[in-house]
Amino acid sequence: MNDSLVAQSAPAEKMDPGGLLTDRTVKMRTRDVHVFYGPKEALKGIDLDIGDREVTALIGPSGCGKSTYLRCLNRMNDYIEGIRVEGRIELDGRDVYDKSLDVVQLRAQIGMVFQKPNPFPKPIYENVAYGPRIHGLAKNRAELDEIVEGSLRKAALWEEVKDRLDQPGTGLSGGQQQRLCIARAIAVNPEVVLMDEPCSALDPIATAKIEELIDELRANYTIVIVTHSMQQAARVSQRTAFFHLGDLVECGETEQIFTTPREQRTQAYITGRFG
Amino acid sequence: MTDIAQIDFRPRAISVVLASDEGQRRIQRRYAAERRFRLYGIGAIGLAIAFLVLMLGTVLSNGMTAFWQTHVRLDITFDKELLDPDGKGDRATLEQADYAALIRAALGREFPDVSGRSDRRDLFELVSGGATFELRRMLLDDPSLLGRTVPVWLTSSDEVDMLIKGVFDRTEPEAARKIKDKQIKWVDALAAKGAVERQFHTTFFTAGDSREPEQAGIWGGFVGSVYTLGLTLLLCLPIGVLAAVYLEEFAPKNRWTDLIEVNINNLAAVPSIVFGLLGLAVFLGFFGLPRSAPLVGGMVLALIVLPTIIIAGRAALKAVPPSIREAALGVGASRQQAVWHHVLPLAMPGVMTGSIIGMAHALGETAPLLMIGMVAFVVDIPTGPTSPATVLPVQVFMWADSPERAFVEKTSAAIIVLLVLLGLMNAAAIYLRKKFERRW
Numbered sequence: 001m002n003d004s005l006v007a008q009s010a011p012a013e014k015m016d017p018g019g020l021l022t023d024r025t026v027k028m029r030t031r032d033v034h035v036f037y038g039p040k041e042a043l044k045g046i047d048l049d050i051g052d053r054e055v056t057a058l059i060g061p062s063g064c065g066k067s068t069y070l071r072c073l074n075r076m077n078d079y080i081e082g083i084r085v086e087g088r089i090e091l092d093g094r095d096v097y098d099k100s101l102d103v104v105q106l107r108a109q110i111g112m113v114f115q116k117p118n119p120f121p122k123p124i125y126e127n128v129a130y131g132p133r134i135h136g137l138a139k140n141r142a143e144l145d146e147i148v149e150g151s152l153r154k155a156a157l158w159e160e161v162k163d164r165l166d167q168p169g170t171g172l173s174g175g176q177q178q179r180l181c182i183a184r185a186i187a188v189n190p191e192v193v194l195m196d197e198p199c200s201a202l203d204p205i206a207t208a209k210i211e212e213l214i215d216e217l218r219a220n221y222t223i224v225i226v227t228h229s230m231q232q233a234a235r236v237s238q239r240t241a242f243f244h245l246g247d248l249v250e251c252g253e254t255e256q257i258f259t260t261p262r263e264q265r266t267q268a269y270i271t272g273r274f275g
Numbered sequence: 276m277t278d279i280a281q282i283d284f285r286p287r288a289i290s291v292v293l294a295s296d297e298g299q300r301r302i303q304r305r306y307a308a309e310r311r312f313r314l315y316g317i318g319a320i321g322l323a324i325a326f327l328v329l330m331l332g333t334v335l336s337n338g339m340t341a342f343w344q345t346h347v348r349l350d351i352t353f354d355k356e357l358l359d360p361d362g363k364g365d366r367a368t369l370e371q372a373d374y375a376a377l378i379r380a381a382l383g384r385e386f387p388d389v390s391g392r393s394d395r396r397d398l399f400e401l402v403s404g405g406a407t408f409e410l411r412r413m414l415l416d417d418p419s420l421l422g423r424t425v426p427v428w429l430t431s432s433d434e435v436d437m438l439i440k441g442v443f444d445r446t447e448p449e450a451a452r453k454i455k456d457k458q459i460k461w462v463d464a465l466a467a468k469g470a471v472e473r474q475f476h477t478t479f480f481t482a483g484d485s486r487e488p489e490q491a492g493i494w495g496g497f498v499g500s501v502y503t504l505g506l507t508l509l510l511c512l513p514i515g516v517l518a519a520v521y522l523e524e525f526a527p528k529n530r531w532t533d534l535i536e537v538n539i540n541n542l543a544a545v546p547s548i549v550f551g552l553l554g555l556a557v558f559l560g561f562f563g564l565p566r567s568a569p570l571v572g573g574m575v576l577a578l579i580v581l582p583t584i585i586i587a588g589r590a591a592l593k594a595v596p597p598s599i600r601e602a603a604l605g606v607g608a609s610r611q612q613a614v615w616h617h618v619l620p621l622a623m624p625g626v627m628t629g630s631i632i633g634m635a636h637a638l639g640e641t642a643p644l645l646m647i648g649m650v651a652f653v654v655d656i657p658t659g660p661t662s663p664a665t666v667l668p669v670q671v672f673m674w675a676d677s678p679e680r681a682f683v684e685k686t687s688a689a690i691i692v693l694l695v696l697l698g699l700m701n702a703a704a705i706y707l708r709k710k711f712e713r714r715w
Contacts, residue, residue, distance in 0.1 A: 076604065081528055108607030118598035120617055130616070131606035181602070188606055 015262070019048035019241065019251040027052040027192060027222040028073060033087035035068050035077070042068050044246040045087070050192070055214060055223045057237035057254065059230065061269065064243040066226045070194050073224065074110035075103050091192070108135055110192040111185035116201050117177035119169030119184070124161050127169040127180055128152060131188035147187055155183035156213050175206025182213065186221065193217065195225040199232065211236050230270055234258050242266045334694070338687025344476035344489060345436040347402055347465055349381040352424040353414060359421065369414055369421075374407040375399075378429070386461060397458055401465075403430040405478075405490040428474065433488040433681035435462055439471060442680060453680065479688065483654045484670065488681035491674070493689050495656050499569055499649070499664030500638060500696075506573025506660055507637050511581045512630055516619075518581075519588030519626070524614050543582035550578050551643030559647060566648040567663040575643045580633040587629020591622035624711035631704040635697050641668040667693045 028050040035043040043065045050056050050073075058066040071077045072085055075096060089096045096106055108131070119127050128148045131137075138144035148165075152158040157179040161172070169180050178198055185193055195214070199207040214223060214236045227233050233240050234254060241251040242263075250257065250266045261267045292298050355362070357380070358372040382398050383389070389398050406429040413427070414420050434454040437443045439462070449456050465471050482492025526532045554575035558564045564571050595618045603613035619626075644650070649665050650673065657664035665673070667689060674686040 074605075076601065079604075079610070104607050104609045106607075107604060111607075112601075112605035114598060114601060114605070116598060118596075118602040120599065120602060121621065130603075130608075134606075134608055134612055134616075184602075184606055 017047075017241075017248045017250050018262075019046070019248050021049040021051055024054075025052035026050065027092065028224075029088075029090040029093070030069075030073075031088045031090075033069070033072060033085070033089060035065070035072060035086075036084040037080075038082045042246055043072075046248045048241055048248055048251060050222060050224055051239060052222055053218060053220070054238040055218050055225060055236050057233035057240045058224065058226045058243060059228075059233050059240060059269070060243035060249075062228075063245075065246045066241075066243045067196055069243070070196055070224060070226050073192070073194055074107050074112055076107075076112065078103065108188050109190050110194060111188065111190035113178070113181050113185050113193065113195045113198045115197040117174055117181050119172070119177050119180050121168055121170050123166045124152075124169045124172070124180060125165040128183050128187045131184060135188055137188065151183040151187040152180075154186055154217065155179045156209065156216075157183055173206070175202050175209060178202060178206070178210060179213065182210070182217075186217070190221065192222045192224065195223065197226050197228060200228060207232070230258070230272075242269060244269070331694075334687050334690050337684055338689075338691045340440055341479060341684035341688035342476055343473040344478070345431040345439040346428040346472055346474045347431045347435070348426050348428050348470040348472070349378065349385065349402075350424055351377050351381050351410065351427045353377065353420045353422060354380065355422045358414070364418070364421070366415070369418070370411065372411070374410040374414075377410055378402055378406055385465070389461075394457070397455060398461060400432055401435055401458060401461060403432050403489045404487055405485075406430055428472065430478070430489050431471070433679060434458070435471075436489060437680050438462060439466075439473065440684075479685070483656050484652060484665065484673070485654060486652075486677075488677075488679050488685055491682075491685055493667065493670060493692055495653060496665050496667045496670035496689070497692070499572075499653075499657050500666040502569035502657060502660050502664060503572040503576060503644075503649075503666055504634055504638060506569060507576040507580060508630070508634060510573065510577035511584055511633070514577075515581050515584030515630070516588055516626060519585045519592060520614060520619065522585070523589045523592040524618065525610065539582050539585050543586060546642075547579050547640055548642040548646065550575050551646030553578070554643060555646045565661050565663075567651045567653070567665075568661045569649075569657065569664050569666075570660040571647050572644050572649050572664075572666065573660070575647060576637040576640060579640060579643065580630075580637050583633035583636065584626070584630050587633070588622070588626045591625025591629065592618060594625060595621045624707055627707045628704045631700050631707070635700040635704075638697060638700065639668050639693065641672055644669055645672075667696070 026049045030046055030048050030050075033043055033046040034041065046065075046069060048069075058070060060066050068077070072089060073096070077083050077085060085097065091106070091109065094101070120130065122130075125148055128151050129144055132144060132147050138147055149158060149162075152161065157176060160176060161180075169177065172180060178201075182193075182198075199210050202210065211232060214225065217223060218238075225233075225237065237254045239251065240254045240257040242249045242257065242261075242265075244265055250261060250263045252262075257266065258270055261270065293302075354377065357376050358374075359368055361368070379395070379399055382401070383395075386398060389395060409429060410427065431439075434443070435458075438445075438454055438459065443452055443454055445459060462471060478490065479492045481494050482490060483495030485491040522532065522535065554571055558571045558574055559566060599617050599621065600613050603617045604610070608616065644666060650669050651663055651665065652673070653663045653665050655662070671686055671689045671693065674682045674689060
């Protein structure tokens with residue numbers, strides 16, 4: 001059964017995966033995105049729109065290209081040796097690969113949370129204050145304090161750490177570290193937050209807190225989340241895109257994807273028959 | 276597909292094999308092999324420790340005595356007639372006065388029956404040639420001594436010192452000895468009165484080099500080493516760290532950077548005397564920099580230490596997890612900000628450890644400094660990076676080459692000082708590493 005599915009991964013007639021949006025504001029637009037690692041094609045022409053102020057979940061088996069796609073959005077792939085990105089990626093209609101665009105500013109607009117919590121080995125305060133400081137968001141110490149407190153509150157971490165802001169961020173528990181990383185990402189007030197499997201290193205209770213947090217952040221931020229957990233995608237996202245072997249197979253409203261997938265491969269994956 | 280049941284593959288049961296005689300023998304052999312291996316290991320470590328103990332033991336037993344120097348007590352009369360015949364009493368007169376006469380007079384009072392020029396000269400040789408300076412300093416520090424008679428401990432000559440320390444054999448014929456029979460008699464007479472004593476030899480730590488062993492000290496070499504190493508650190512730390520950061524974090528990975536990397540590794544293995552020749556040809560020959568100067572020594576040593584620092588620095592940078600870089604880039608730091616704010620501070624303990632080990636290496640380096648003339652006999656304490664100087668290991672080298680018997684213990688004593696400094700530097704490296712060990 002499994003063998004036959006993988007073998008049929010490239011169907012004869014290619015149907016429209018439904019990645020484009022017409023009914024709402026589009027924050028990021030990607031057209032015909034190809035990524036090559038040396039001679040290997042990791043993404044084979046992705047057409048996908050990211051809706052404004054909603055959560056878009058990217059799902060798919062390991063190696064399907066969803067993390068590669070995510071990291072193209074804020075050009076974190078730039079420093080990988082031998083990588084080549086083709087196609088057009090827009091933020092608010094502006095090409096992010098435009099030569100005149102400053103990649104550092106882009107990353108301030110598109111924040112990122114990584115798979116493994118990676119706080120700086122510095123005090124909690126400094127972790128959150130770092131971004132605002134290098135971008136000059138605060139005029140004085142009081143403003144910086146305000147940003148730090150606000151970010152930690154938004155990340156639902158303030159109550160737990162307000163008495164020990166001077167202690168290293170690496171001393172927190174895994175779930176707290178990840179919320180600290182989220183606080184750090186939103187401290188520069190980005191428009192988009194990319195999350196690369198943010199809960200895969202966390203226990204179920206910490207995961208539940210992060211998911212709750214994502215749901216709250218959606219009101220102010222556009223969120224793209226890569227996840228291996230079908231339940232998580234179903235719980236937190238409004239739209240879901242299913243990647244397989246470098247292709248965008250199917251995209252649509254999360255409810256539709258999980259109840260009435262149009263593609264057989266989507267159906268097989270979400271019911272756990274391969275992956 | 277093949278049916279698994281059809282494959283005819285039936286090994287003997289493992290429990291049967293293990294219980295058989297052959298199996299038991301194999302277990303015995305394995306145990307014996309493990310015991311042998313452990314013995315070899317302990318033997319190797321034992322041998323290494325034995326050599327270390329032997330080396331340190333030799334150096335310590337030879338050198339410790341050099342920290343104590345024989346002194347002779349004489350009743351010195353600061354005779355106004357001799358020192359200040361015109362009665363002016365000013366500083367210039369006292370500075371130029373004949374202090375040797377005071378010692379001669381004191382010795383004459385001590386041994387009234389010694390007469391004749393050569394006997395008197397032999398008697399005068401009991402005290403060090405530097406004793407006159409000791410008296411002059413005493414009087415200049417305290418002019419009220421003028422006209423009084425006080426007992427003074429004067430540094431003895433190196434021959435007397437060697438006699439008291441038991442290095443010279445009294446039973447040998449006089450001609451085979453550096454000290455004469457009558458001198459031994461006088462020393463014994465002084466010793467019987469309690470006027471001969473071994474005292475802590477501060478001169479060894481405060482004086483520069485000298486042809487007279489009892490006046491020679493390591494301070495000149497130490498100061499030379501400090502200037503040289505200071506310059507080395509000043510040159511190679513910034514250059515080395517910048518090179519390491521650029522190569523590790525920014526340089527594209529291509530054939531050129533590969534070539535550079537291979538060459539840096541090769542440079543670390545180039546014999547140090549080659550760098551000395553290079554320094555001689557380029558710094559002295561072409562640029563005409565001063566000979567025997569810590570400036571050139573520091574530059575040559577910097578060339579030697581640079582590859583070590585670059586290699587250690589790159590290893591330390593590589594050990595910083597990429598997640599730290601991603602975290603910084605993710606909040607919109609530029610690559611340079613990511614490196615300076617986060618990666619380099621985390622790599623700093625490793626960089627410091629590598630630098631200190633490299634500096635310890637440079638501290639013991641002798642050969643390249645010989646090439647650029649730092650082997651000169653320098654009595655003055657160097658006052659700057661361009662004044663003639665020598666360094667501790669070269670001082671060891673020069674003393675080891677000196678004919679006077681008393682330089683043997685000075686050589687070992689200088690080695691002890693060098694080893695203590697090396698130990699301190701390595702301890703600092705370990706301390707830094709422990710203190711700032713991985714914090715992520």
